Amino acid sequence: MTWTSTKPTTGGWxxxxxxxxxxxxxMAAWVFHHPPFLFVTLCPVQEMKRVLHTTRVTHHDGEWWGxxxxxx
Numbered sequence: 001m002t003w004t005s006t007k008p009t010t011g012g013w014x015x016x017x018x019x020x021x022x023x024x025x026x027m028a029a030w031v032f033h034h035p036p037f038l039f040v041t042l043c044p045v046q047e048m049k050r051v052l053h054t055t056r057v058t059h060h061d062g063e064w065w066g067x068x069x070x071x072x
Contacts (some may be wrong), residue, residue, distance in 0.1 A: 003063040007040060008065065022046045026065070031057060044069025 008014055008031045014030040022044040032042045038057040 001065055003021075003065050005061075005063055007057050007060070008040075008064055008067070011038070012067030013062050013070065014040075014066030014068060016040070016042060016060065016062055016064055018060065021062070029064075031067075 003017070011032045012030075012033055014029045015026045017024070017026040019026075021044040022042075023046040025046045027045065028043040030043075032039055032041075039050050039054055040057050042058065043052060
């Protein structure tokens with residue numbers, strides 16, 4: 001896998017990074033489908049607020065890595 005600016009089209013766990021967010025560190029991102037849109041909950045652990053933030057995937061212009069295969 002590599003970082004890509006192509007937005008996710010399926011649900012699952014991803015990493016997301018965008019300059020100026022989360023102290024420029026990648027963050028965990030949970031992507032889920034709520035018809036008719038895909039939403040993402042970003043987990044910015046490096047920021048002081050550490051607030052989980054849920055928005056539509058289309059609102060994010062950073063880079064994505066995933067979906068991540070979870071261990072069994």
